[in-house]
Amino acid sequence: MSGGLDLRCRLPLADFALEADLSLPGRGVTALFGPSGSGKTTLLRCVAGLARAAGRVEINGECWQDDARRIFLPTHQRALGYVFQEASLFAHLSVKANLEFGLKRIAPAERKVGWDAALELLGIGHLLERGTGALSGGERQRVAIARALLTSPRLLLMDEPLAALDARRKQEILPYLERLHDELAIPILYVSHSPDEVARLADHLVLLEQGRVLASGPIAELQARLDLPLALDEDAAVVVEAQVLEHDEAYALTRLGLARGSIQVTRKPLAVGARARIKIQARDVSIALSADNPSSIVNRLPARIRGFGEAVHPAQCLVSLDAGGTLLLARITRLSRDQLDLREGMEVVAQIKSVALLG
Numbered sequence: 001m002s003g004g005l006d007l008r009c010r011l012p013l014a015d016f017a018l019e020a021d022l023s024l025p026g027r028g029v030t031a032l033f034g035p036s037g038s039g040k041t042t043l044l045r046c047v048a049g050l051a052r053a054a055g056r057v058e059i060n061g062e063c064w065q066d067d068a069r070r071i072f073l074p075t076h077q078r079a080l081g082y083v084f085q086e087a088s089l090f091a092h093l094s095v096k097a098n099l100e101f102g103l104k105r106i107a108p109a110e111r112k113v114g115w116d117a118a119l120e121l122l123g124i125g126h127l128l129e130r131g132t133g134a135l136s137g138g139e140r141q142r143v144a145i146a147r148a149l150l151t152s153p154r155l156l157l158m159d160e161p162l163a164a165l166d167a168r169r170k171q172e173i174l175p176y177l178e179r180l181h182d183e184l185a186i187p188i189l190y191v192s193h194s195p196d197e198v199a200r201l202a203d204h205l206v207l208l209e210q211g212r213v214l215a216s217g218p219i220a221e222l223q224a225r226l227d228l229p230l231a232l233d234e235d236a237a238v239v240v241e242a243q244v245l246e247h248d249e250a251y252a253l254t255r256l257g258l259a260r261g262s263i264q265v266t267r268k269p270l271a272v273g274a275r276a277r278i279k280i281q282a283r284d285v286s287i288a289l290s291a292d293n294p295s296s297i298v299n300r301l302p303a304r305i306r307g308f309g310e311a312v313h314p315a316q317c318l319v320s321l322d323a324g325g326t327l328l329l330a331r332i333t334r335l336s337r338d339q340l341d342l343r344e345g346m347e348v349v350a351q352i353k354s355v356a357l358l359g
């Protein structure tokens with residue numbers, strides 16, 4: 001395999017065994033998601049060479065481990081950046097000196113992320129002369145990420161980088177992480193417990209359970225699957241990539257284009273043509289048999305029923321829908337399903353009551 005991340009890791013520990021075979025995209029953010037103790041950190045440690053799993057680790061054509069060929073690069077020979085929950089900066093050095101430490105590890109000819117680019121991406125140019133003790137938690141984390149980037153990694157490992165921050169700081173730092181995602185070609189493996197973070201940042205999702213891969217795939221596909229725990233969450237939702245088509249100033253609405261068709265959201269300060277990631281919760285999607293009936297719901301998309309699943313509450317069921325290539329999840333009552341006589345393959349209208357713009 002030349003492109004992408006090829007991870008085959010087997011690591012038996014005392015009461016736990018990691019067994020992961022993953023082929024992941026070579027760019028963008030892959031989120032590792034799963035309950036506490038499912039093996040997320042252990043997998044990152046195996047990729048970093050900090051834990052000695054059996055198997056193979058190949059990053060966009062660069063081999064870091066292949067037992068069959070007796071290759072095992074020690075961590076310091078793997079071009080990776082590792083960002084932890086708590087930023088591990090050198091306390092006695094200024095921000096600038098911390099960053100220079102990252103940069104100096106790489107010969108100038110091999111640098112892929114320049115000094116100015118890293119400062120700009122993380123918005124930390126004004127902090128250079130500060131001591132690390134004079135930084136907020138969010139600033140510390142941005143400096144730690146910039147330091148990791150200055151080592152020009154071929155892979156960035158992030159283990160719950162926002163977990164130690166309060167809600168406000170999290171919101172403050174998320175836009176910077178989104179920029180990394182949009183502007184860098186470096187793939188990111190991102191461990192998180194937070195469905196919100198995952199929805200905002202991830203392109204690809206790996207669900208882990210007890211050391212095994214429950215599912216791996218594009219985020220929208222996994223979120224719409226009825227056989228995975230994600231669909232059972234009270235806040236179950238799908239993310240949808242959309243594009244700003246136009247603004248309707250008279251009604252203060254913005255129209256977003258989907259794979260096919262479009263939806264309208266309250267006026268957003270976005271340029272026409274800009275990409276927008278939106279989240280549609282299962283509880284906000286209802287189903288009608290046709291679009292003929294007048295309704296106050298603005299967003300109504302023709303859709304085909306892909307299947308039904310059980311919901312947590314026995315009064316409800318889940319419906320997976322394909323609205324012209326956009327996958328949606330609806331949570332409706334079983335009573336409505338039977339009264340409307342909904343069946344797999346049926347053409348219906350998905351009515352979307354509310355859409356959240358992420359970011």
Ligand SMILES: Nc1ncnc2c1ncn2[C@@H]1O[C@H](COP(=O)(O)OP(=O)(O)OP(=O)(O)O)[C@@H](O)[C@H]1O
Pocket residue numbers: 013014015016034035036037038039040041042043
């Ligand atoms: N060195 C070790 N020796 C024995 N068991 C270990 C070792 N390291 C981790 N484990 C066990 O492996 C399992 C997976 O741990 P890991 O930290 O990878 O999970 P996680 O999904 O990252 O969890 P969390 O979300 O709580 O951080 C746990 O049961 C843990 O106790």
